[in-house]
């Protein structure tokens with residue numbers, strides 16, 4: 667069984683999947699992805715209409731289905747086949763993001779669901795960079811959330827920049843809990859280390875970030891800022 671985003675039993679994972687799918691149905695009119703893409707579209711480096719999107723950590727397709735409805739071909743990647751089973755209309759790839767190498771680049775790479783807030787997200791970002799042929803859209807917990815984390819309980823700060831907490835998910839009569847640890851990274855610095863650069867924040871709370879690949883020196887392959895030449 668592939669590793670999932672947090673350790674959880676098969677039973678709670680299936681519940682989470684059910685909940686997410688049901689929430690996805692409820693969210694269909696909420697057009698969160700639509701709003702984000704429209705903002706990105708205002709930008710000079712607009713997401714071209716109909717651009718193919720590589721969605722990393724697609725889950726059960728909550729955002730995927732919105733993107734497809736907007737006319738984007740989507741390649742949906744998730745390490746859990748039970749999640750991918752729920753998706754219709756996308757190319758499905760069951761793989762760990764860190765090890766993914768599709769051998770091609772995409773005009774849009776999407777890394778949602780705060781995966782970038784993992785304590786060590788370097789391999790995730792390397793995968794974004796490897797597949798980036800245009801922009802990389804990232805959803806994160808912004809610094810303001812770390813100062814005042816909403817929707818979670820039992821918050822502790824186990825180390826510099828780290829926040830551990832528990833979140834309760836309730837769907838109908840069923841509630842289950844998830845423990846997690848996230849880090850408040852200095853995003854511009856982190857992205858720079860992985861060959862990406864913040865282009866602009868797409869939302870006022872700086873939750874959605876539009877980033878672009880940094881150009882690499884053709885000689886040493888380092889990003890322009892690190893190249894000694």
Ligand SMILES: C[S@@+](CC[C@H](N)C(=O)[O-])C[C@H]1O[C@@H](n2cnc3c(N)ncnc32)[C@H](O)[C@@H]1O
Nearest residue numbers: 671723724725728744745746749761762763779
């Ligand atoms: C919180 S869910 C969110 C799904 C979707 N992005 C959404 O917003 O509805 C995160 C998903 O990422 C997947 N995931 C987490 N870490 C992954 C990894 N390293 N490689 C591939 N998939 C991963 C999990 O299996 C899960 O389906």
